[in-house]
Amino acid sequence: MTETLHSEFLAQAVKNPDATAVCSDAGVLTYGELNERSRLLAERLTAVGAGPGVPVGICVERTPDLLVAVLATLRTGSCYLPLDPNYPADRLGFMVGDSGTGLLLTTPASRAACPPGPTVVVLGDTVTVEPGAEPAAVVPEDTAYIIYTSGSTGRPKGVAVHHGGCVAMLSEMDRALEGCDLSGVAAASSVCFDMSVMEIFNALCRGGTVVLVESAVHLAESRYADRITHLNVVPSVMNGLLDAGALPPNVRSVVFGGEALRRKLVDRTYRETTAERVYNAYGPTEGTVFCSFGPVPEGGTEEPTIGPPTTADRIHVLDGDLKPVPAGEPGELFLGGPKVAHGYVNRPQTTAERFLPDPFAGGDARMYRTGDLVAFTPSGELRFLGRTDHQVKLRGYRIELEEVEARLTACPEVREAAAAVRGNRLLGYVVPAGEGAAPDGPRLDAALQGAVTGRLAAELPDYMVPATLVFLPALPLGPGGKLDRAALPEPPAAGTGAPLTAASTPTEVALAEIWGQLLDLDPSGIDVQSAFYDLGGDSLLLVRLARLMTRRFERRVRVPDLFSFRDIASLARWLDDESGEAPEVVRSARARATARRAALRGRGGATGR
Structure with missing residues (x-):
């Protein structure tokens, strides 16, 4: 019987040891290799004190070592605390201290980012483990991970999620995604966000491959982009990927979450990609990734709902007196059932305020107060209406x-x-x-x-x-x-205030025209020393910027290049200084998807919708 987040992975590793478990531009591991490496690391962690109730910080870059670290930690019975090496040092230090983490896993590349204090275990070091360092048994009540979310008190708070809730989540995904091709699941979410749990373990527990990328904006640049069949993505990110023609070419199913999903984007996804199934998911970290989930068919007339409650979750829509409201009436969403988290780490008062006794269930059952306003539709689905506070x-x-x-x-x-x-x-x-x-x-x-x-x-x-x-x-x-x-007023127009350093070279002028097109600005009013982000750009527009520059200058420009050169002046110097090679032909994922769909229609193939 599957009782823990990693149990099914262990079964898959025995059944299919030679299958690819994870691939990334940094390397590839089979199930057998991932199993053995995580087993050895688990023994090493146990020897230095890991075990049930002990949080282990994981400060590892996005390579297969990240999965080795997560699985090894879970196998010891410890819970993992994800620490992004790119986070500010103060933020990482706070998370480690607040959670009481005394043990950190890292790599030589991320060692410098680790906060001082805890014992540090570096992956790749040669260490002899004393006999008897056998990992402890893990039970469903044990905490699997701690994820820190933004806090209304001015400090982030750690949510402790247990194995039982994770197993219930994966079982729900089995039912919801039945028939979907999970052979290549994109893992583009930061491990500091719970969507990553669904991405990683949806694949590993089903015998599929985790296609690990730096972020969603790097999807099309991965050498394994063609292997991606399933994608979890935020609606605004998807719009940016479609605008840039940067979606992997063989995606069969898309799960939206994290933001309101609009009908226009759903129809665009069906129309411009190879996706055959689109879903919408909703849920807070405190409810183990999601609590409502449903398919969104093509061609509807109404805006999508956030789906029906999942089988495992108890959804209550209540008024200010904690009384149920009739279907169609707005109320606050309270979440009960086996996926409700333990609570907030070392925050007993906040836990008591948000995790309340569930009056609609027996025993010591609890329900989580989400702060989200929703209403049930006549068909039993949920429609999101807004927040009761200032969370965004x-x-x-x-x-x-x-x-x-x-x-x-x-x-x-x-x-x-x-x-x-x-x-x-x-x-x-x-x-x-x-x-x-x-x-x-x-x-x-x-x-x-x-x-x-x-x-x-x-x-x-x-x-x-x-x-x-x-x-x-x-x-x-x-x-x-x-x-x-x-x-609160709208921000002032870009370019007002300090004296303007205008574009002066042909390359600067060309770049200003591209920036103006993307940012809806007058090119003549763009300061060449202003950063793209300061003028309203974001990571999604960077994808489009890279594509437009590649076409304009006939030279391959990648998103990482744009993180190194953030303003027009530095970009122009880089472009002018490059000797340049023969232009690389970059064919967009959208064009490939369109061609494939046309080929399917030409030979009488069906898209499956």
């Missing part, structure tokens, strides 16, 4: 605006602050501290902007650092004296 989702990332505001206000240069999302951008609104600190106009001077942004970048993941800081003489307040978020 931005490109799938869960952000508590209060945490961003707390970090802004903690800056000595700032007296008051607010945060808001406008479109696909996180904005910070600041009232500078000190007499005479207010600059002319709504843009902060460069020194002040740099100081505040630098402090935030040292404390927060990049997706939580505001794309733009807007100066206000005072925050807008409502009649009760509270912040009126709706009255």
Whole structure:
């Protein structure tokens, strides 16, 4: 009987040891190799104190070693705490200290990112393990992983998720995705987000291959892109991939989650890709990845719902008195059932506030208060209506605006602050501290902007650092004296304020035209020393930028190149300094998908929809 997150992987490794378990540009491992490497590492971890109830931090780059580390940790009975080596040191240090993590797994490449204090085990080191270091038995109640989410108190909080909830989640996925081709599952989500659990173990527990990529924007650049048959993706990311023609060519099924899904995108996905099935999923980290899940057919007239509740989950839609509301009426979603997490690590008060006794179930059952407003449709599906608080989702990332505001206000240069999302951008609104600190106009001077942004970048993941800081003489307040978020103004137009350094060389002029096209800006008003992100760009637009530059300059430009050269001036110098080779023909994934669908129609093949 499958009782733990990794049990089915172990069975698959015995049954199909020569099958490919994970492939990435950094290497490939079979099931047998992944099994043996994780077994040896588990023995090594056990020898230094890993076991049930002991969190192990995993600070590993996105290579097959990441899966070795996760599986080894689970095999010891420990829970894993994912630590992104690219996170700020303060953030990593807080997560390790707050969770009580005394043991870290890393690699030579990520060793420098590890916070000081815990015992560090480096993958690849030759170590002799004393006899008797046998990993302990693991039971469903044991915690499998701890994932930190943004916190409304200004500090992130760790959610402890147990093996039993993970097993129930994987069983639900079996039912929901029956008939889907899971032979190549893209793993593009950060391991610090619970979507990664579904991506990795959906494949490993079903005998499929995890196609590990750096992020969704790198999907088409992977040498194994053609192997991807199943993709989990955020709607805004999918729009960007489609705009750039950067979707892998053989995707058969797509699961959307993390943001509101629109009918227009569903139809576009069916029309412009090889996808035969589209699904919509919803769920908080505290409910083990998702709690509602359903197919979204092509050609509907209404906006998609977030699906029906899964079999394992108990969904309650309640009013302010915790009484059920009739179907069609809005209420707050409360989640019960076997997938509800243990709670927040070392946060007993917050756990008690959010994880309540479930009055609709017997015994000591609990339900999680999500803060999401929903309504049941007549057919029993759920329609998402909004939030009861200031939590937002931005490109799938869960952000508590209060945490961003707390970090802004903690800056000595700032007296008051607010945060808001406008479109696909996180904005910070600041009232500078000190007499005479207010600059002319709504843009902060460069020194002040740099100081505040630098402090935030040292404390927060990049997706939580505001794309733009807007100066206000005072925050807008409502009649009760509270912040009126709706009255926060739109950011000023790019290019206002400091003197402009205009494009002067032919390459700079060409780049300014491309940037203007992508960012909807006048090319003549773009400062060649302004970073792409500062002008409203994001990682999805970088994919399109790379494609447009490749065509314009007849030279292969990759997304990683654009992380190295962030403004027009540096990009132009790089392009002009390159001797260049024969232009590489880059055929878009969209073109390949269209050609394949045309071939299928030509020989009478069906798409399966």
